[in-house]
Amino acid sequence: MTTGSSCAPGVGPTYYYYCDENPIVGARVTDGANYNWSQSSTSDGATSLDDGKANSALIFQNDSNSPIVNHCNDTRVSVYTDWFIPGQQELIDVVYANRVALGGFDSAAGYWSSTEDSANNAIIVDFNTGASSSVSKQSYKHSRCVRRY
DSSP states (O other), X not given: OOTTOOSSTTSSSOEEEOBSSOTTTTOOBOOOOEEESOSXXXXXXXXXXXXXXXXXXXXXXXXXXXXXXXXXXXXXBTTBOOOBOOOHHHIIIIIGGGHHHHOOOOTTSEEEEEEEOSSSEEEEEETTTOOEEEEETTSEEEOOOEEEO
């Protein structure tokens, strides 16, 4: 990748992904740490499949202690501070579809989306198969903060 290119060019809305040194340069993408989605059983209304930014805002509004949302809210890379957890379809169509080019993923792990399934469960994507499943929000899974530009 060259300077100025995104980590996932030409797929839907363009995203930058959290990269070690600088997301604009397209340095090696790191695997997100394990976080739980929430420590409570609260319905956040974060049901969009393709608007993770709106989902993340809803989660934070209803659960300001959400570990995955706070992880993204606290992420600072260069001048960028507008990171969020992708919605289920964003995670599949943009992140999972480009996982080889992006690199740094644990192919045996599930990654959180910001899409809620119920008060107790949210959607993860298995990065081995690309399949989605509903799991307890209190489970610890990988996460990958993304940003639009």
